[in-house]
Amino acid sequence: MSKPVRAAVFGTGSWGTAFGMVLADAGCDVTLWARRPELADAVNSTRMNPDYLPGIELPENLRATADPAEAARDADFTVLAVPSQTLRGNLAEWVPLLAPGTVLVSLMKGVELGTVKRMSEVIEEVAKVSADRVAVVTGPNLAKEVAQRMPAAGVVACRDEAVARRIQTACHTPYFRPYTNTDVVGCELGGAVKNVIGLAVGIADGMGLGDNAKGSLITRGLAETTRLGLVMGADPMTFSGLAGLGDLAATCSSPLSRNHTFGINLGRGMTLQETIAVTRQTAEGVKSCESVLDLARRHGVDMPITETVVSIVHEGKPPVVALKELMGRSAKPERR
Ligand SMILES: NC(=O)C1=CN([C@@H]2O[C@H](COP(=O)(O)OP(=O)(O)OC[C@H]3O[C@@H](n4cnc5c(N)ncnc54)[C@H](O)[C@@H]3O)[C@@H](O)[C@H]2O)C=CC1
Numbered sequence: 001m002s003k004p005v006r007a008a009v010f011g012t013g014s015w016g017t018a019f020g021m022v023l024a025d026a027g028c029d030v031t032l033w034a035r036r037p038e039l040a041d042a043v044n045s046t047r048m049n050p051d052y053l054p055g056i057e058l059p060e061n062l063r064a065t066a067d068p069a070e071a072a073r074d075a076d077f078t079v080l081a082v083p084s085q086t087l088r089g090n091l092a093e094w095v096p097l098l099a100p101g102t103v104l105v106s107l108m109k110g111v112e113l114g115t116v117k118r119m120s121e122v123i124e125e126v127a128k129v130s131a132d133r134v135a136v137v138t139g140p141n142l143a144k145e146v147a148q149r150m151p152a153a154g155v156v157a158c159r160d161e162a163v164a165r166r167i168q169t170a171c172h173t174p175y176f177r178p179y180t181n182t183d184v185v186g187c188e189l190g191g192a193v194k195n196v197i198g199l200a201v202g203i204a205d206g207m208g209l210g211d212n213a214k215g216s217l218i219t220r221g222l223a224e225t226t227r228l229g230l231v232m233g234a235d236p237m238t239f240s241g242l243a244g245l246g247d248l249a250a251t252c253s254s255p256l257s258r259n260h261t262f263g264i265n266l267g268r269g270m271t272l273q274e275t276i277a278v279t280r281q282t283a284e285g286v287k288s289c290e291s292v293l294d295l296a297r298r299h300g301v302d303m304p305i306t307e308t309v310v311s312i313v314h315e316g317k318p319p320v321v322a323l324k325e326l327m328g329r330s331a332k333p334e335r336r
């Protein structure tokens, strides 16, 4: 019998843990790296992650450690699930520990502030590996639902389709159905920008603007994501797939989405500081709205919803004023 695939998952938060469960259920031998030793101990002794997925029993073939060298050892796949803005610093520490030939898999949905790099680009740069050894897992995958083994589809994107297929096999379970895609740019942009649109929809929901507003924001949000993707070389079809529309639909309709919930709180009148204080987990769109807007401006792309989110979240513009401005933009054809 061949030996089981070894996967290291760096980040024992909601999605790192839930995706670790998927890999374990698919037959991989999984080690989670946790920043805090007490969380690693709790995972190993209680078979639960009390901080992020309380009440959910973890598979036997998944364990945790706070020692990054132990997590990384002999890993066929090294999965990265930390906040996008800390990835560069974290990975720089882990690179010397990585197993030779390991494939690096990003679960993150963000764009780095300042450099405007996608997560796979940060990984290639810091780990000094080619794009053929870096993959992305994305799609409508709310961690709590996946951890409860509720059905979901996802996307494994890699420039090298054979590598994407290896990861697809490693995470295919009766409840998690991964598809492959070679459009890494489109898949990553879909994931990062949907968090920003999720904030916008949340703000609209918090203001009580109704379902027409929601449908309009989702659609026009996807239109601006596609515009950016096109100039960056993405396949426009990716945005009507799981990494685009699929993820946007899940995020914008779910109370489990941190970005959506963050927006709702802002729309109801909470200040940014109050909203941050009640959000215990990573809401990537809060930072990535600025890097996405930066990216759009560098490429000369108009992203009015993203711009509106930045003005509300970071410039203190009252949502009612921002709404009036967004609705008051000059009339345009739907497609140009
Ligand atoms: N939660 C979800 O439903 C999904 C999340 N994602 C993406 O996965 C990525 C990770 O998100 P979650 O696991 O949900 O976040 P989380 O907030 O639940 O967990 C983040 C993890 O990173 C660790 N961390 C925080 N700051 C750190 C630092 N400075 N250095 C090292 N580790 C640090 C935390 O201890 C925790 O283990 C994000 O980019 C998110 O957009 C993608 C799909 C689904």
Ligand SMILES: O=C(CO)COP(=O)(O)O
Pocket: 109, 139, 140, 141, 142, 143, 195, 198, 247, 250, 251, 256, 257, 258, 259, 260, 282, 283, 284
């Ligand atoms: O990416 C997600 C679902 O696919 C999770 O969304 P949030 O980060 O908004 O919770």
